[in-house]
Amino acid sequence: MTDVVTRLKPPPVVQASTREAPHESRPRIVVRNLDALFGTHRAVRDVTIDFPDGQVTAIIGPSGCGKSTLLRCLNRMHETVPLARVNGEVLLDGKDLYARGVNPIEVRRHIGVVFQRPTPFPTMSIRDNVAAGLRAGTRDRPSRKREDEIVEESLRWAGLWEEVRDRLRDSATALSGGQQQRLCIARALATRPSVILLDEPTASLDPLSTQKVEELVHTLRGSVTVIIVTHNMQQAARVSDRTAFMLLGELVETGPTTGLFTTPRDSRTEDYITGRFG
Amino acid sequence: MTDTVVATPDPAERAPPDGALTLAGRSIGDLIYRGLTTVFAVAIPVLLAFITFEVVAAAWPALRQFGFGFLTSSTWDAVRGQFGAAPMIYGTVVSSILALILAAPLALGVAIFLSEFSPRWLRQPLSFLVDLLAAIPSVVYGLWGMFVLLPILRESVMPFLRDTLGLGRTPFFSGPAYGNSMLAAAVILAIMILPYISAVSREVLMAVPRSQREAALAMGATKWEMIRDAVIPYARSGILGGVILGLGRALGETMAVTMLIGNRHEISPSLFAPGYTLASVIANEFAEATTVLHTSALMACGAVLLVVTLVVNAIARWLVWSVAREPKS
Amino acid sequence: MISRARPPVPRRRSVARRRATNVVMIALMALAAVFATLPLILLLIHLLREGASSIDLAFFTQMPKPVGETGGGMANAIVGTLILVSIAASIGLPVGMGAGLYLAEQRGARLATSVRFLSDVLNGMPSIVMGIFAWHFLVRPVGHFSALAGGVALGAMMIPLVTRATEEMVRTVPTALREAALALGYPRWRTSVAIVLRTALPGIVTAALVAIARIAGETAPLLFTAFGNHFWSTSIDQPIASLPHQIYTYAKSPYDDWHRLAWAGALVLIALVLVISLLARFVTRSKHGGVGD
Numbered sequence: 001m002t003d004v005v006t007r008l009k010p011p012p013v014v015q016a017s018t019r020e021a022p023h024e025s026r027p028r029i030v031v032r033n034l035d036a037l038f039g040t041h042r043a044v045r046d047v048t049i050d051f052p053d054g055q056v057t058a059i060i061g062p063s064g065c066g067k068s069t070l071l072r073c074l075n076r077m078h079e080t081v082p083l084a085r086v087n088g089e090v091l092l093d094g095k096d097l098y099a100r101g102v103n104p105i106e107v108r109r110h111i112g113v114v115f116q117r118p119t120p121f122p123t124m125s126i127r128d129n130v131a132a133g134l135r136a137g138t139r140d141r142p143s144r145k146r147e148d149e150i151v152e153e154s155l156r157w158a159g160l161w162e163e164v165r166d167r168l169r170d171s172a173t174a175l176s177g178g179q180q181q182r183l184c185i186a187r188a189l190a191t192r193p194s195v196i197l198l199d200e201p202t203a204s205l206d207p208l209s210t211q212k213v214e215e216l217v218h219t220l221r222g223s224v225t226v227i228i229v230t231h232n233m234q235q236a237a238r239v240s241d242r243t244a245f246m247l248l249g250e251l252v253e254t255g256p257t258t259g260l261f262t263t264p265r266d267s268r269t270e271d272y273i274t275g276r277f278g
Numbered sequence: 279m280t281d282t283v284v285a286t287p288d289p290a291e292r293a294p295p296d297g298a299l300t301l302a303g304r305s306i307g308d309l310i311y312r313g314l315t316t317v318f319a320v321a322i323p324v325l326l327a328f329i330t331f332e333v334v335a336a337a338w339p340a341l342r343q344f345g346f347g348f349l350t351s352s353t354w355d356a357v358r359g360q361f362g363a364a365p366m367i368y369g370t371v372v373s374s375i376l377a378l379i380l381a382a383p384l385a386l387g388v389a390i391f392l393s394e395f396s397p398r399w400l401r402q403p404l405s406f407l408v409d410l411l412a413a414i415p416s417v418v419y420g421l422w423g424m425f426v427l428l429p430i431l432r433e434s435v436m437p438f439l440r441d442t443l444g445l446g447r448t449p450f451f452s453g454p455a456y457g458n459s460m461l462a463a464a465v466i467l468a469i470m471i472l473p474y475i476s477a478v479s480r481e482v483l484m485a486v487p488r489s490q491r492e493a494a495l496a497m498g499a500t501k502w503e504m505i506r507d508a509v510i511p512y513a514r515s516g517i518l519g520g521v522i523l524g525l526g527r528a529l530g531e532t533m534a535v536t537m538l539i540g541n542r543h544e545i546s547p548s549l550f551a552p553g554y555t556l557a558s559v560i561a562n563e564f565a566e567a568t569t570v571l572h573t574s575a576l577m578a579c580g581a582v583l584l585v586v587t588l589v590v591n592a593i594a595r596w597l598v599w600s601v602a603r604e605p606k607s
Numbered sequence: 608m609i610s611r612a613r614p615p616v617p618r619r620r621s622v623a624r625r626r627a628t629n630v631v632m633i634a635l636m637a638l639a640a641v642f643a644t645l646p647l648i649l650l651l652i653h654l655l656r657e658g659a660s661s662i663d664l665a666f667f668t669q670m671p672k673p674v675g676e677t678g679g680g681m682a683n684a685i686v687g688t689l690i691l692v693s694i695a696a697s698i699g700l701p702v703g704m705g706a707g708l709y710l711a712e713q714r715g716a717r718l719a720t721s722v723r724f725l726s727d728v729l730n731g732m733p734s735i736v737m738g739i740f741a742w743h744f745l746v747r748p749v750g751h752f753s754a755l756a757g758g759v760a761l762g763a764m765m766i767p768l769v770t771r772a773t774e775e776m777v778r779t780v781p782t783a784l785r786e787a788a789l790a791l792g793y794p795r796w797r798t799s800v801a802i803v804l805r806t807a808l809p810g811i812v813t814a815a816l817v818a819i820a821r822i823a824g825e826t827a828p829l830l831f832t833a834f835g836n837h838f839w840s841t842s843i844d845q846p847i848a849s850l851p852h853q854i855y856t857y858a859k860s861p862y863d864d865w866h867r868l869a870w871a872g873a874l875v876l877i878a879l880v881l882v883i884s885l886l887a888r889f890v891t892r893s894k895h896g897g898v899g900d
Contacts, residue, residue: 075790115783123806315705318706319709319710321702322770323721329740329763332740332744387635387638388640391639404640414877415876418650418854418876420858422649502629503629523731530731561830577739591731
């Protein structure tokens with residue numbers, strides 16, 4: 001575990017100064033007074049938060065704090081569960097995703113997701129898995145040739161191309177867990193979303209695959225807005241520009257990652273970071 | 279990173295999300311899908327009602343003519359237009375119950391053997407064989423019954439029962455033993471329903487929790503005692519359900535029975551005597567039924583069979599569902 | 608649930624006696640297993656003995672010869688069975704899969720529970736009653752027997768089998784897969800059809816094959832719908848021969864030669880059923896074998 005840490009980027013303090021640069025923190029996504037309910041239980045309570053464009057925002061907190069639920073509200077996945085409801089606003093580039101008349105399917109096509117456990121489609125080949133998002137709609141499908149190009153590009157970004165270039169037609173289930181997760185990342189990237197949500201993407205991965213995924217997040221910074229939920233504080237410190245801390249459904253504190261980890265404003269944040277609970 | 283990075287993904291290449299997000303309305307595909315699957319699902323109860331309706335409609339002329347007497351009369355005279363289903367009802371019930379008596383203990387024995395005693399290597403092939411019994415078509419059973427079982431019954435089993443065991447003195451084993459008989463039908467039915475009872479029993483037995491078994495064994499019970507006192511009582515309802523399921527199957531069996539039972543409109547206490555069942559009378563006489571009333575009387579037998587099987591199967595399902603098996607919903 | 612075991616009573620019966628009972632019981636159970644499989648083995652042996660010698664090319668390609676002449680075959684019956692099964696499958700498969708999808712996705716809804724129960728009730732219907740239904744619905748109004756009527760009766764019998772299998776198989780597909788598809792922007796219906804159903808397909812195909820094997824052997828529903836035909840016919844609108852029906856007709860007849868053909872037909876029918884069952888198992892295995900989960 002130690003050599004992985006030393007091979008990674010230098011500690012956050014140094015990072016902070018090199019990171020602030022290119023994009024201004026114009027928010028890509030704005031969340032206002034968001035409640036997410038399962039029946040009568042409020043899993044997310046009155047959360048208001050901005051996600052700056054082109055930056056990586058991490059959401060941390062103990063199990064059950066609502067961070068995954070918050071994430072799922074951003075691309076309207078929360079409502080796919082029976083008895084689930086959302087109140088409040090989520091604005092993507094100024095447009096409320098929960099406004100009346102907005103098609104949730106379209107929303108999901110513009111936002112990419114990677115879940116905690118790899119979910120390749122077992123009946124499809126590696127190539128078709130990556131291209132699956134391109135074929136989600138009936139309109140605007142790229143040509144076969146263009147699809148091949150996109151598949152290759154996406155696999156390269158996910159760090160998987162060299163390992164699978166000779167067996168694109170093989171079933172996706174023949175890959176290892178770490179490879180499958182990178183496949184899912186490639187699949188999410190294939191549609192070139194402007195926002196990517198990562199829900200504990202390395203939780204079930206070995207250290208080497210974890211490192212590759214974190215390197216990918218670094219690559220995405222600048223052009224894609226990344227929101228990553230993680231229970232691993234070190235990971236949050238390594239990859240994110242900003243961090244949000246949630247507890248029992250509430251958003252306790254948000255701020256630049258270095259600031260949050262070194263001088264948290266709220267005592268609950270400090271307790272969590274120093275390991276007093278969670 | 280070991281891979282060459284081509285270019286960072288640039289989301290601006292695509293059409294900006296603004297326009298697309300305001301697409302209104304539900305997907306038409308979803309509506310069609312939901313509608314289609316609902317229609318197909320609803321088709322099942324509709325089909326069931328339709329079947330009941332058609333069968334009763336086919337039986338109506340006879341039912342209207344004979345009323346309740348249809349169930350009690352034994353007269354079956356095509357020339358005079360008198361039809362009564364009593365012998366068929368009697369035959370259906372007797373042959374099925376007799377088949378149950380023969381099959382249930384055997385089936386339960388097999389199920390217990392497979393779930394408790396069988397060595398691991400034997401389990402798969404043996405259960406496959408037992409399940410294969412259920413895959414054999416009824417007409418093949420009838421064929422084998424006609425040319426193999428009947429001679430065996432006629433030449434060995436029946437004389438044995440009648441003379442060696444002396445049962446010929448009772449009314450149940452009296453009369454000439456030509457082979458085609460209630461007994462023959464009961465035997466072939468027993469063979470045919472055995473796999474069903476066995477399969478359900480096996481499932482139910484395997485679902486009995488380990489804690490039950492271990493508690494009994496811990497008290498010093500032998501394996502058999504554990505089965506008798508801990509496992510079977512727990513699985514009782516499910517096993518009963520399986521037995522009743524077998525009964526339901528036996529009631530509706532047609533081909534094998536019609537080839538073995540002798541096809542005679544008669545109620546006789548003797549198992550050696552020929553008889554008739556509701557299903558086999560239809561199979562046997564339909565082609566020769568010339569009058570509308572005759573045909574309708576046959577269909578009325580079918581209607582009676584429909585009602586009886588409906589009730590029996592409903593009871594069986596309820597018993598099996600409400601116990602060791604997980605409820606399906 | 609508390610154990611209902613009765614404690615052993617050592618004073619009344621000695622341990623040795625109980626052990627002896629145990630052994631006797633095991634022996635009885637084993638005997639039951641033997642008795643249960645005995646008829647099957649006897650049947651198969653007899654089938655092979657009586658039928659194998661009559662199976663030759665002529666059996667599959669020739670029509671039945673008139674009474675008195677030896678030889679001939681069951682070509683028309685074999686083709687007839689294929690046609691009847693095709694008609695039945697074209698009804699049973701779509702309705703069954705659609706209903707199964709509905710049940711899997713609606714789960715505990717009231718309509719779904721009722722449909723599930725009624726599907727089981729339909730499954731328990733005697734096959735001859737299905738024949739009566741098809742006769743009154745499709746034969747009596749038009750005045751003649753038809754392959755269509757037979758196919759409809761068989762198709763109705765297939766529906767509950769395919770429905771249950773589809774529901775069970777679709778339920779085994781993990782929710783995470785469905786979510787992954789939805790998250791990519793697949794509409795609900797495409798998720799169900801292109802992802803979930805497709806993943807569950809091997810199991811459904813297996814069950815469909817087993818259902819086909821079962822209805823291929825049915826005679827009772829065909830007695831007054833397809834009715835049988837001594838001549839060559841492939842028309843949906845006319846009576847048609849079928850393997851099980853032909854076996855029945857020949858078995859009932861007084862002619863030895865026809866008996867011989869009946870045995871051969873029975874052997875072919877059993878072989879067909881066995882081949883389809885093995886094929887079904889092969890389909891499932893080849894989709895899952897070698898592919899890690």
